[in-house]
Amino acid sequence: MKVFDITPINEWFPSVGNPLLIAGPCSAESEEQVLATAKELKRTGKVSVYRAGVWKPRTRPGEFEGHGTIALEWLKKVKAETGMPVTCEVATAKHVEEALEAGVDMLWVGARTTVNPFSVQEIADALKGVDIPMLVKNPVNPDLSLWIGGIERLYNAGIRKIAAIHRGFSSFEKSAFRNEPMWEMAIALKTQHPELPIIVDPSHICGNRELISYISQKAMDLDMQGLMIESHINPAAAWTDAKQQVTPEALSKLIGNLTLRKAES
Ligand code: PEP
Numbered sequence: 001m002k003v004f005d006i007t008p009i010n011e012w013f014p015s016v017g018n019p020l021l022i023a024g025p026c027s028a029e030s031e032e033q034v035l036a037t038a039k040e041l042k043r044t045g046k047v048s049v050y051r052a053g054v055w056k057p058r059t060r061p062g063e064f065e066g067h068g069t070i071a072l073e074w075l076k077k078v079k080a081e082t083g084m085p086v087t088c089e090v091a092t093a094k095h096v097e098e099a100l101e102a103g104v105d106m107l108w109v110g111a112r113t114t115v116n117p118f119s120v121q122e123i124a125d126a127l128k129g130v131d132i133p134m135l136v137k138n139p140v141n142p143d144l145s146l147w148i149g150g151i152e153r154l155y156n157a158g159i160r161k162i163a164a165i166h167r168g169f170s171s172f173e174k175s176a177f178r179n180e181p182m183w184e185m186a187i188a189l190k191t192q193h194p195e196l197p198i199i200v201d202p203s204h205i206c207g208n209r210e211l212i213s214y215i216s217q218k219a220m221d222l223d224m225q226g227l228m229i230e231s232h233i234n235p236a237a238a239w240t241d242a243k244q245q246v247t248p249e250a251l252s253k254l255i256g257n258l259t260l261r262k263a264e265s
């Protein structure tokens, strides 16, 4: 089995917390919302990378699909004004080109994109020769090979800063979670590829604020390297994923209450 030669996650950015925490709103809604949220998150002192969705994959047409190019300017301002590295989702070669041009520091492949090898390959081809950290969310369906296949496509394009994001799996069954955690999938990935960092996305697993600290603690107990948590200055008014976003203050408390594994604390 192939062993990925991955650059350790604590070398990706000048300042990486334990756990690596990626936080920010589901969607970049306005310059004010993006900057105000970033400034509050910066003040917590716990956030390693700021996230905001620039292009949003929506299940049904006619909903807010992201501001696109203009929102990249807001991320540039976040970098300039807070010093935090920034990240957004990319789904096409054009997204990659625009995000790189804007100086976005890390990119992620969304769950709806990982299912499509053509799309992941298009992203990988657009990245050839670029040394940027890349995160690959699990596909919406619990297919470990498809998840690893997406990672391999980026790795084969020369990317060495790669992590997987576990964001849960779509299910027909009714459950307390928006996407089933199915931890056995992340554990299987870790077992096959112990060298690959895994970041857990409690927001998209839970679909509600209430369960986020439980899933975050579970991620720490399972020795996962990072968390991606959606945070909004005014969660109830969020344009997307309003039920699962938390204020920067709530996020700070939640992270402060996590018990880290002894060897790493
Ligand atoms: C997101 O991170 O806002 C998102 C759309 O996530 P996912 O691809 O996990 O659904």
Ligand code: MN
Pocket: 026, 027, 230, 240, 241
């Ligand atoms: Mn979201």
